[in-house]
Amino acid sequence: MSVSFHTLRIAEVVPETAEAKSIRFAVPDDLRDTFAFAPGQHLTLKADIGGEEVRRNYSLCVAPQDGELKVTVKRIAGGVFSNWANDNLEAGQDMEVMPPHGSFTWEFRPDARNHYAGFAGGSGITPVMSLLKTALLTEPDSRFTLFYGNRDSASVIFLEELSRLKNRFMDRLQVHHFLAEEAEDIELFNGILDRTKCDLILGSLIEPEEVSAFFICGPGPMMDAAEEALKEVGVPADRILVERFTAGRPDAAVEAQMHQLQARAEGLQMTVTLDGRRRRVPFDAKAGNILDSARLAGMPAPFACKAGVCATCRARVLNGEVEMAARYGLSDEEIAAGYVLTCQSVPKGEGVEVDYDA
Ligand code: FES
Incomplete structure (x- = not known):
């Protein structure tokens, strides 16, 4: 991995929800190889905010086949970089960007016939989106099932894109939304993705032993719940991939x-x-x-x-x-x-x- 930053121009800023924007970077021809990425990886962005150098990692939300370099930044309460980025970034500005890195990824192969599943919460969808799209585009015989938790439907990042993908890959993509503050007819889909919910999912919506890899990204308690539920039903650790953005309190x-x-x-x-x-x-x-x-x-x-x-x-x-x-x-x-x-x-x-x- 190259560890130096490069200056990239922002080609487009796309509002995804009231709290999240995607930032697409233009990649000049001479940096194409440097910025080639594996699905699920992230970029480190660097900015001077109030006289201080601030760095943050944001996951790519696109598949390598999309031919785009795009990350999604969601505001977090008190978040220095995320709020600054949502308020200030515009197309045409330059930004310091480190080439893609990260090991939350999977080697998809055209001849594979797999079933993958994702547990995503809030902006944790970004790397899972990259993996999901890459799986469907690279492996014509593979399926993907997504369990995606959010506060309410207005806060669901990629809501429309997911429904477009569902239409395009009708037999191979399943998306289950779980909303914490909005009631649905089916009780299972109401509430947060906690341990009870994960246990119910594994007992009713998916056969864990048929799944080649589980991709988990979201708030800490959600990731812990999904990981523990999977381990409990005997899924081996090498089939559970977890991407953490924040650390718990040190012991x-x-x-x-x-x-x-x-x-x-x-x-x-x-x-x-x-x-x-x-x-x-x-x-x-x-x-x-x-x-x-x-x-x-x-x-x-x-x-x-x-x-x-x-x-x-x-x-x-x-x-x-x-x-x-x-x-x-x-x-x-x-x-x-x-x-x-x-x-x-x-x-x-x-x-x-x-x-x-x-
Ligand atoms: S700087 Fe992020 S793990 Fe060390």
Whole structure:
């Protein structure tokens, strides 16, 4: 993954609901390969807001076949970037954008005959939309079932697009809306996607053992409910893909342990490779992690959330051992392959070597 930002022009801003807008970027020919993406991935956007550099990740809501680069930004209460973007961004403006990344994805193959299912809540639909469209466009024999929770029908992002897709892929796409504050005739579809609802879904609307992959993205409690319900009925972990945008509150015991480790690691020498440059960097306890120690030393190591969710700061440990406070953004395979989230990592001894290019 290229970790540097590029300037892209906004080609179009599309209002999706009263609280969400999609932003389509124009990609110049010489950056086409750089901005090629896998379905479900996200972009990191960077802006100067009130004199401060703010970075946020937003999922692509399109399939690679759409030939567009488009993300959707929903306002969140008190959200610095999301409110600024909804109020200020217009076609013709330039924006700093990092190339697509993220592991909430799936390799769709034209000869596959699969059934996929998505659990999405609110703006969590964006990466699921990208996966859903790609599945239907790439695999003519595959099906997709979507369970999509929202407050009311006015807040449903992509309501019309989903119904267009349903008409186009009549036999292969099923969409079930769940509305928390609007009553429907069928009781099952009233209320939020909580654990009870997920259990009912798995008992009546879908055969979990027939599903090749479940894609889950939305508010934390919804994701936990769906994941737990799936595990309860025996769906193996490698068929459950979860995309988190926010981290839960750190565990107090973990936090205390990390403070101790940070203090002990002060001044430990590390070797950091970024964009082909290899440098010695001391660990800085005040910075608190490898990412910020490298940045303090003048290396522009990439980041977005600094909360262990987005994996923008991912690097591979080539030598030594590190301790990670949170690891939401990494899959078990990545951890087994030696990847860490440097915004969450502290060296456990001298000579730790991390490589952002690996
Ligand atoms: S910056 Fe998001 S996980 Fe580290």
